[in-house]
Amino acid sequence: MLLHAALSPHATAALLPWKLLAEEIFAVLHDASVQVPARIVLPLAGGGSLFCMPAADSQLAMTKLITSTPANAGTPRPTIQGDVVVFDVATGSRRLTLDGPTITARRTAAVSLLAAQRLAAQPAGPLLVIGAGAQGKAHVEAFVAGLGVREVHVASRSTHSAQALVEHARSLGCDARLVSDIRLAARHCPLIVTCTPANAVVLHEAPRADAFVCAVGAFTPQMVELAPSLCLDFAQRGRIVVDTEDAAHEAGDLLQAGLDVPRLPTLAQALNAGPAQASGAVLFKSCGWGGWDLAAARLACAQAMQVAT
Template structure:
């Protein structure tokens, strides 16, 4: 076993160490367990607008033994600069002692828990879980969803569409390294008829997908998480509402699901992922024919699930994972 870095020995994990403690299937399982845990408390996240169009997100959550807070900056102006749009940390505390146990890399947690939530939804709702998978958007979430669906669903063919051909080719190389066949396409809408799995992972500044999904399609949309953002055309959302089913990640989507709100849909009436998981995929409002759209906006509960899983992994590696002390902050 490689020696831990000085920071890792104090419980501060970089991106690679954070990812290693959040394997895809185990993280999806942990999210499902959290949705059935009555001790989980998740306040509505705070969003503080920043100068130059950025935002600071403050996302706390707790269960009976663990408390965590995620502090994340979202900086759209970083697109194309080489700097990440999402930066920050997840701080994990032991409730019994008050000790900080871990500091996880925030963007890594965000990427992995978001894709793992999509994986969990696909496990319950996708009718053709082996794909092919169409990924719209070739950034961090595009890679995370490729990894999650390849490792968690057995997808072996991935189609990639991006406004940037260079980004698409870079993602294609990463996906090929995972053992999947890859096709880069210039037009996402033209690929829709060929792909029963679709993940839209764009920055959601403009609509990225207009084509109506095939009747057996599962679409997960993760790029828009405010009322003013949308990556799916209103007509697409309305079509799925009429002919298939729409599931949102949590009830917070009532205020955040820009794709659905801009389509004029009654978001409050839609089932949540918790409804689906707790009913074992038989939520009455999810049709068993027609396409399914899973709309993900983000929730601190997903970060709490990641913190719980990472903490269990940490307890299995005591030499590298000593708790942080007050003097090490």
């Protein structure tokens, strides 16, 4: 299927059902033909960044080209903008052009979904989401569709955004509520997702022995969402899993806690360890990887071909 115009956010999302996307991410982790060079991050004037993230397997090649502009937060302009362009390896022709922010939101939440499916002691929740932006919304949708979560608690600096996410969760059939006391909510919820701009600590403790914390906001050494004491606590009494080896120079939460990040297991290693490991407190640190975008591109192309036929 050859589409020259970039698909809309809605059309892009329609090609990426949550459960199938999590399965495709798992498949990418076990595909020896996958190549993912280091992403290029170009700092821009004003505090923004330009990201170029290429990846390929034996059949498809893709690159995600997006800008991240934190200064757009609170304005009508999105903080993440750009496209994902997918090519056929055999012919070099363009297959699809997908909406970059939609790919980023959905593949990130689907990686969290896969980790929670395999590693969380209580995958059905209740769920506490800290941060009510695009990632907060995506994680609620992914966890509802993929884990059967039916109780959602939302915390955010923006009451308006938090209330909007609460209403969205209710539209998905959830008992959802706005919370102001994160510590109290963390005692109630075995599932916790932090997806903030990562410019300050938002989670100081996860007291439950069956806690599964998924931290996705921080992807540079300077960014942070989790208190260092919380990271150290997980290292001592539970498990810390990182999405890829790139976390060694990207996982700000863990680096600022002084942890030896290169020694931590990756998601692929944790999944290969088997379901017997899915017990106790787990911190999953997600920083992002071009392979996740490749998984989304593979699924989108497969789904688009089904629609075309």
